[in-house]
Structures are given as C-alpha cells and as structure tokens.
Amino acid sequence: MQDQGAYKITPTDQSGLIVIVATLFMTWMVLVTLIRLYMRLTMNGPLGVDDLAAFIACVLGVTNVGTIMNSISHGLGRLPEGDFESQIESAEKALYAADLFFLAGHCVAKMSICLLLRRLGREKMYLLFCKALLVVLSLWGVASILVTALKCNLTRPWTLMHKVTCPGVDTRWKAITSFDVLTEAFLLALSVYLVWSVQMSNKRKAAVIFAFAARASVIIVIIIRQVYLNDAFDSDTLMLSISDSVVTTEIVLHYSIMTATVPCLKPFVIAFNTGWGQGIRRKGGYYAQSTGSAFQSSASRGQIESVAEDERVIMPSTDSELVIHETREWAIETESIKMQPMSREGNFI
Template sequence: MDYEPPYAISPVDRTGLIVIVETLFMSWMIIVSLIRLYMRLAINGPVQLDDLMVFIGSALAVVHVGVIMDAVDHGLGQPHEKHSPSSLQHAGEGLYAANLVFIAGYGAAKLSVCLLLKRLGRQTWYLWCSKALVGVVALWTVASFLAVALSCHPKYSLKSSDISQHCSNLGTAWKAITAFDVIIEVLTFVVSIILVWGVQMRWKEKGMVIFAFGTRTPLIILIILRQTYLNRSLYHPDTSLHISSAVIATAVLFHTSIMVATVPCLKPFLVSFNTGWGQGVTNSNGEPTYFTPTGQTGSTNQSRVYTSRADDDEVDLTAPRSSQDSHNSRKLIIHETREWTVEEEFEMHPMKDRIQI
C-alpha cells in the first residue's frame, strides 16, 4: 500500500510549501520574541508599550499560522476540482480570517517600532514627528482592517467567479493598503534619521542607530512582491492553487516584520554574551582575564567569586586556586568595593546626548 503524504510540493500542489514556510518562519519569530522578553525581564527592563505591541503581534502571528493550516487542510494550495464546494468555502473563510489577523498583527509590529522611536527622543519637534507617525500607523491599521473586512464576504474568497462579481473592490483595497504601507516604511526610516541628526554623537554611532531601524527597509521588497502575487492570483480561474504564492509572501512578510522590530533592541542582549570570543583579555598586570556572568572580569588564578550586595557595597570573597597561592595565603582574601550608580533624565542636545535602546 503506497503512502501518500498529507502535504506535497509540486506545480499542482503547493500545500507542503505553505506549511514549511509558515512553520519555519513562525519558529524563528517565536525565538526572537522570547529573546526580547528575556531582555526586558532580565537585562534592561521594564516591559514598555512597544514591547507589548511586539508580543501582541507575535501572538497574532501564531494564530495566523493556525488559521492558514486549517485552510490548507480544506483545499488552500491545491486545484479547486480536488475539493468539494463546501470544503473550498471553508478554506476561503479561513483565508479571509487569516488576512484580518495579518493586518492586525502586522500593524502591531509597525506600531512597536514607531513607539520605540517616540520613546528615544526628547526634543519637542521630534516628538511631534514621532507622535504623528504613530497616529498614521494606527489609522492605517484600522482602515486596512475595515477595507479588507468589508470588501468581500468570506464565502467568496476562493471562488474566482464570485470574487469578480461580489469582491470587485478587494483588489483595489489591497493596492491602496500596499501603497500606504510602503510610504509608512519610508517615513519610519526618515524619522530614525531625524532622531540622530542633531545629536552630538560620533558618525559611527549614528550609523549604527540608523542601520538598526533601517533593517525594515528590505521589507518594502517583500511588500511589493506580495502585492504582485495578489494581482496575478486574486482573479485567476484557479484561485485556490495560485493564491498560494501570495499566502507564502504574506507569511514571510508578517513574521519578518515582527523579527526586525526587535533588531534595534538586541545590543544589550549581545553584549551580555561577550566572553572575549574565547581569547580573553589582559588586565593591567598583564595577566589573562575572563568575563564573569555578571559582566565583570576575573583573572585565571581565581576559581570562585561570591558576591554579596547590600545597598552600595559589594563584597567579593575570592579563594586562591593554585597550590602556590594557597601556600602564600591560607585565608580568604576579602575585597570591598563601593559602587554608585547615577541616573538622570536629560534632553538630547549637543555634548550631553546618548541614545539608549
């Protein structure tokens, strides 16, 4: 008895490709979202509104995958003659719901970046720009959601003849959504440039900030590519099969948008894993040192470091490692180190400005 796999990849069956892309990108997105959650809880918290928007977008992305998987089981990605009209209607309703979930989660990822930009600036004119950007993105999300929801009834989503008759405005709605989407991405990049333009920073540091937010600009290619696939497949005689390319592009765009929304926040996470790349560094005495989990350095003749912190005092109890050190000193060596942390809020103006993400 021949075994027939539940999903396949062929010119007449693209269910396997849809499943692979959806689950693969969802896995990466979840990992990146968990990294951001760990950063806010353990490194540079607390959780801010922009973080909450990313987490909402991540949850909606998982829902999106579940809805698409259900639609695939009912005929999405296969020729329409292989399934009954009721099954295709179920798949069309799933695709309709997935599009609405996509817009909501995708908009949340955009809002997260805009809210982060707003949080970084202090100058009045910059705050006005960032607030305006937040308002534009929020308005675009609501308008796009309503446009897709009202342009077509769910039961017509995968029937080409019904789409032409009952959903004639759906193609126009998606084109308008895509056009404003590209404009918003360009405006977001421009605002990130404005953020550092008048700040007294080295050009290298400015470039790093712009690059962190500029990682969203390649999404413009995905946005246009997705719309191209929609234009080709939305009114195709075999919509259930040919719309799979647009479904795959949507999944890549959705999950990638959430992942790149976290890129500007990754520096503290990467610094926490700085161990000298296995090479170590040397201290003032020329001895090799290593990085401890707390971010401090210790020499190689130390085997254990116990830290007890009380208010401003930090006490390190260091035991000698080698037998020679043990011979020279048979007692624990106690060092007392006092630390002070000064925190203040400041406005971004020349000579005093730094951007902390």
C-alpha cells in the same frame, strides 16, 4: 479532507510550500520574541509599551499561522478536485480570517517600532512626529482591516473574488500596500531624525540607523506580494494561484515582527543608551548610570584601584537633556617594596 501528512510541492499542489514557510518563519519569530522578553527582564529593561505591542503582534502571528493551516487542510494551495470541492468554503473562511490577522499583526509590529522610537527620544518636535505616525498607523490598520473584511458580497465576504466578480478588489490591496510602504519609509526617516542632531560618532549613528533599517528589506517583499496578488486576481483558479501571495504574506508578517526586536538587542542598547534608569549589565552585575560625576571606586592603599572615565554626549532638548554614556575602566595595581640599608661590607643589616 486532505490527509494532514500529505502536503506536497507540485505544479498543482503548493500546500507543502506554504506549510514550510509559515511554520519556519513563525518559529523564528517566536524565538526572537522570547529573546526580547529575556533581554528586557535581565539586561536592558524595564518592559515598555513597545514590548507589549511586540508580544501582541507575536500572538497575532501565531494565530495567523493556525488559520492558514486550517485553510490548507481544506484545500488552500491546490486545484479543487473530487471531494475537495465541498471544502472550498471552509478554506476561504480560514484564509479570510488569516488575512485579517495578518493586517492586525503587521500593523501592531509597526506600532511597536514607533513606540520604541518614541521611547528613545526626548525632543518635543521628534515626539510630536512619533505621535503623529502612531495615529497614521492606527488609521491604516483599521482602514485596511475594514476594506479587506467588507468585500463586494457582504453576505459572503470570505469568498475569494477576482476582478470580474468583484471589480476593485485588486485596487483595495494596492491602496493597502501603498500606505504600507509609505509608513515603512516614515519609520526609517524617524530613526534618522533620532540621531541626526546627537553629538556622537558617525559609526554609532550608523549602528542606530542600521538597527531600524533592517526593516527596509521588508518593503521589497511587500511589493513582491502585491505582484503575486495581481496575478492571482486575474486567475480563475484562485485556491492555487493565490499560493505565492500567501507565502510572501507569511514572510512579511513574521519578518516584520522579528525586525521590531532588532533595535532592542544588547549591542544596540550599549551603543545608544538613553538612560532608562536600569543600568547596563556588565560581567555579571549592573552598574548605575549617572548624569553627574563619573563612576568611581577605589580600594585601600596597596590594593587594586578601579577608575572609570565617563564620556557624556548631550542631545539638545527644551525640557531635559538626553545623556548617552560610555564608560571605560582601568585596573591599576600598586606594589610596595621595603628596602633595607646595607653595611660597609656589602651585607644587609
């Protein structure tokens, strides 16, 4: 077994590269998920089903890295030689489990985005599209896991196989990747549809779309991953040649989970607040949102008077109205000066 501290990056040993990428992206992903939890609890809560899905994806992502590290310790990313040949089966089993955790985590991250989109909208047709996409994502996740788990040799499904030993193994991954890209496009289309009929500035619409479009870059990495997989399936040294696809797999998984949190950041919520009933935190406190009169408070005469202007944007809906608030506040100070009458000599009385 390889020494845990002997990870290298050489033409015949890519274990070091896999370790660096996997642990680095996992660390970023965990930090972003913790930020999401903090913001939901203190700023723009309450917690929803979309947050639960993101937290589950985080756990699956950490588990994926754990299995990858186990596989590396048994020879993943290196040419089998010497005593390492007896460790190949253990490496294959761990990589097999890592692939299943990858598909599950990536699918749940997608569902988190879709659940968040559903949480923001009210229009019936829009909600119907969200539910339909949730069903599609669920079916894609289950089908992808089954196709990956049940390979040609059902007695040893964890064995790495190329096109000769298992015809169609590359076709399976191509189908998974195709639907993966397609569902990403549907998520982006839903975000556009969300703000298409909302009466607000184009700048704010662009901010909403950009928050969800951050996932668009993951499509490029998904395609690159598939290219690396195609090359690996043509090789007879799969333990080494599959290294590039493992690296891109880790990037896809953790970036997918991280971008599921981007739309939850405070600037986005302020730009597109749908009145979840929790208010917005400002200057250390919360102010309630109202669909009726403007938020106003005033002090006694001679003190500071606060006036708020409430701008509302209405999204048409058959059941209710979706209200987006923008509140501006001014502080007006008044000062009273008492004048005394003057005598004819010009002195104050």
